[in-house]
Amino acid sequence: MEHIVIIGNGISGVTTARHIRKNSNKKITIISGETKYFFSRTALMYIYMGHMKFEHTKPYENWFWEKNNITLKKGVINSVNTANKLLAFTNGETVSYDKLIIATGSKPNKFGWPGQDLEGVMGMYHKQDLEKLEKYAPNNKTCKRAVIVGGGLIGIELAEMLRSRNIPVTFLVREDSFWNGVLPAQESAMINKHIKEHHIDLRLSNNLKAIKADENGHVKSVIIEETGEEIFCDVVGLTAGVTPNIDFLKNSDIETKKGVLVNRFLETNIKDIYAIGDCAEQQKAIGQRRNIEAVWYTGRMMGETLAQTICGNKTAYNPGNWFNSAKFLDIEYQTYGWVFSEKNKKENELYFQWKHPKEYKCITISFDKDTHQFLGINTFGIRMRHEIFDKWLTEKRAIEHVLEYLADANFDPEFYKLYEPQIVAKFNKENNKKIQPKKKSWKRIFSKT
CATH class of the missing domain: 3.30.390.30 (FAD/NAD-linked reductase, C-terminal dimerisation domain)
Structure with missing residues (x-):
């Protein structure tokens, strides 16, 4: 029986598995180093804000996977041997595959800032980031101030989360207006005003120079590049965009650029290996779309498309209108x-x-x-x-x-x-x-x- 192995249990990987199962009896294994069970990543903020519990973010009951004969394996892949169709885990285990689907998503950008790996520094993308936030910013007594670096959608979500617990927030945005590389000026200016009305210390045209540590290796403060100002804080959120999570492929024969290079059929340069979701990079852009799209619904569409190909109905990825x-x-x-x-x-x-x-x-x-x-x-x-x-x-x-x-x-x-x-x-x-x-x-x- 053909064995389909999917690395990553986000929306892309899980959608692929579900649609393969709908159309075939192939053996399916999903590998994830983050959580055993699929959850809605976009709902993480509502857990911290008290609107949901983690179990509410799981669209499927835990028994769903066994009932549908989908094997879940928790672990981190260390390398891919394409010649022998073998995956190696960091703990030394291995697993073989007939077809491999890489759906490992994204990780927060880091730009070599001094102190970027200190305790109290985190992104806001994985469940582990939420756990770190609960540890270091449970309330405004433990966390006297948080600094967020990066003016995108994840940054504004993190600011809202922290303010829901009355934690003071300083928001460093390198542009001279929030998200003005994407939004027209009228809209960007409106968002600037709205952020400030929520008592968020918005610092436009400000870049991070360094993160300083206390004697215990924990965040103590940040230094502003332009002014040299030191802002004392207990938490630093790095939200300056994301990058494909593909470090484990560095020594493989799979062609990569920023992401895993794929054609319109989501095929890599190696036969029987595919990539989808945030970690996939189109060799040629589709219309005016970016080559890499870290968007929930495009990941779902890629999963649906690839499942058709895996099940014998070769289908090109066509995301339609943006x-x-x-x-x-x-x-x-x-x-x-x-x-x-x-x-x-x-x-x-x-x-x-x-x-x-x-x-x-x-x-x-x-x-x-x-x-x-x-x-x-x-x-x-x-x-x-x-x-x-x-x-x-x-x-x-x-x-x-x-x-x-x-x-x-x-x-x-x-x-x-x-x-x-x-x-x-x-x-x-x-x-x-x-x-x-x-x-x-x-x-x-x-x-x-």
Whole structure:
């Protein structure tokens, strides 16, 4: 019986295993060094904040794996012998495979800062990071201050977590505005203001120089690169992005760059070896997508796709239109298609922007200046329907069509205030148009044409 070994039990690896099992009786082994059972990584913050317990983050009961004849093995792989199809664990054990799937995810970036491996320094990606946070920052008496390094999505989540226990937070962001390499200026400025309103000490244009230790090898303080200022703290969160977790492949024949190089079928250069999820790097970018995408839903899609190939139906990975969502403290964020920061947008792109005069609600719509083709939208504080924007992007609709039927895309609950008339009125005024926004139509929303 063919033996499929999957290294990594995150969303990518587990999705692959489940779909292989749905379509075959192949022998499946999942290896993980983090936890035995699959859990929702994005829910870790809610455990610390008291909204959930760890067992609530596991989508499947512990008996699920045995019932579905999927073997779980806890351990860390040290090396891959591709010639003999053999994996070696750090404890000396070995396991053979017929097909190997690498789904080892990411690890926090470290840039050689002095003190980056001290006690009290952590990322916020693994369950072990959560355990460290509970150890070193259980409350504001044990942890008098935390410093977060890096202004991305994980950083803002960690800041929210710490503030939920009233721990003072200093947030070091090297850019001159939060996440302005991704967000347009209007949106980035709004997030800056929102962060400060949550009593977070936001330090823009500030880089970490070093982390200093006390006499016990624990974090004592950080030094700011630009000013030399010393900030005393008990915890340092390193959230300056992530990198593929593939160190164990250094001495193998598997081709790597930043991640494990794969083609559109998620195949590596070695027959019967594949890579998916955060650790996979496309040899050629798919459209405007990045070669490496550390995103939950793309990992799931890769797992579903690869399972088809493993079961004899060779299938290319086709993620479709880009989308993502996140939360900046109290502000919900969604993006569909492509909306870049001003410094990264293309020559043919124009932006239409609307912002609520008082509340944290705004949108940015990107469109082609010549054809008016809708290219993408960012929404803050207004929930939108993924399937509607996906349809409009695929159909290459004009921005005028998007605005006319924008109410169909609104996903906010009944009785929420709607802002489509104000949004369309601003576009009409700026562009000398006479678009009349349509009322929401369930018939249109659920229409397949």
